Amino acid sequence: xxKLLVSFDDFKKSKKLxxxxxxxxxxxxxEIIKAANLVFSFEANKYDDVVSVTGNITGTMSFECSRCxxxxxxxxxxxxxxxxxxxxxxxxxxxxxxxxxxxNIPMKPLCKDDxxxxxxxxxxxKNEKDCFCEQKMKDEFVAEKxxxxxxxxx
Numbered sequence: 001x002x003k004l005l006v007s008f009d010d011f012k013k014s015k016k017l018x019x020x021x022x023x024x025x026x027x028x029x030x031e032i033i034k035a036a037n038l039v040f041s042f043e044a045n046k047y048d049d050v051v052s053v054t055g056n057i058t059g060t061m062s063f064e065c066s067r068c069x070x071x072x073x074x075x076x077x078x079x080x081x082x083x084x085x086x087x088x089x090x091x092x093x094x095x096x097x098x099x100x101x102x103x104n105i106p107m108k109p110l111c112k113d114d115x116x117x118x119x120x121x122x123x124x125x126k127n128e129k130d131c132f133c134e135q136k137m138k139d140e141f142v143a144e145k146x147x148x149x150x151x152x153x154x
Contacts, residue, residue: 002025002094003092003094004092004093004094004097005090005091005092005093006044006051006053006084006090006091006093007089007090007091008046008051008086008089008090009090010044011044011046011051015045015046015047016043016044016045016046017043017044017045018041018042018043018044019040019041019042019043019044019055020041021039021040021041022039022040022041023038023039024038024039024040024057024059024097024101025094026038026097026098026101028101032063032105033061033062033063033105034062034063034064034071035060035061035062035073036059036060036061036062037059037060037061038057038058038059038060038061038076038101039057039058039059040055040056040057040058040097041055041056041058042054042055042056042080042093043055049085049086050083050084050085050086051083051084051085051091052081052082052083053080053081053082053083053091053093053096054079054080054081055079055080055081055097056077056078056079056080057076057077057078057080057097057100057101058075058076058077058078059075059076060073060074060075060076061073061074061076061105062074063105063106063109064109065109065110065111065115066108066109066110067110067111067115067116067117067118068111068115068116068117068118068125068126068127069118070111070125070127072109072111074109076101076104078100078101078104079100080093080096080097080099080100081096082096111127112127115127119131119133119134120133120134121133121134
């Protein structure tokens with residue numbers, strides 16, 4: 001991954017450094033994140049022997065829905081912050097930003113909160129077309145298991 005170094009040398013003329021809308025060179029696992037188009041902005045302030053960095057990573061990331069397996073795009077705005085001291089002199093903020101993005105990846109990405117998923121019988125995407133496989137299975141199960149009880153005359 002490309003380094004993004006912030007150094008005490010960056011503050012020779014001013015106590016503030018502002019970077020806006022730079023592409024974020026993010027290496028990601030294509031199995032988890034299908035695509036990413038991210039930019040970052042940050043403000044770094046020097047306070048005596050400490051530099052404090054606060055910023056945001058914004059853009060879009062594409063995932064595969066964990067229920068229906070459809071690829072979908074999600075807008076993101078991910079805050080990050082870090083600080084370093086004069087003893088460190090320069091600091092690679094790319095790793096802090098990478099960690100912020102990784103911590104923001106959903107454990108079970110969903111294309112929408114009420115995604116119905118795939119039918120376990122026919123594999124149909126139930127968001128696009130309803131099927132009646134589950135009801136048919138329940139009816140057959142009830143018919144098979146309870147058929148003798150239904151014949152009882154009480």
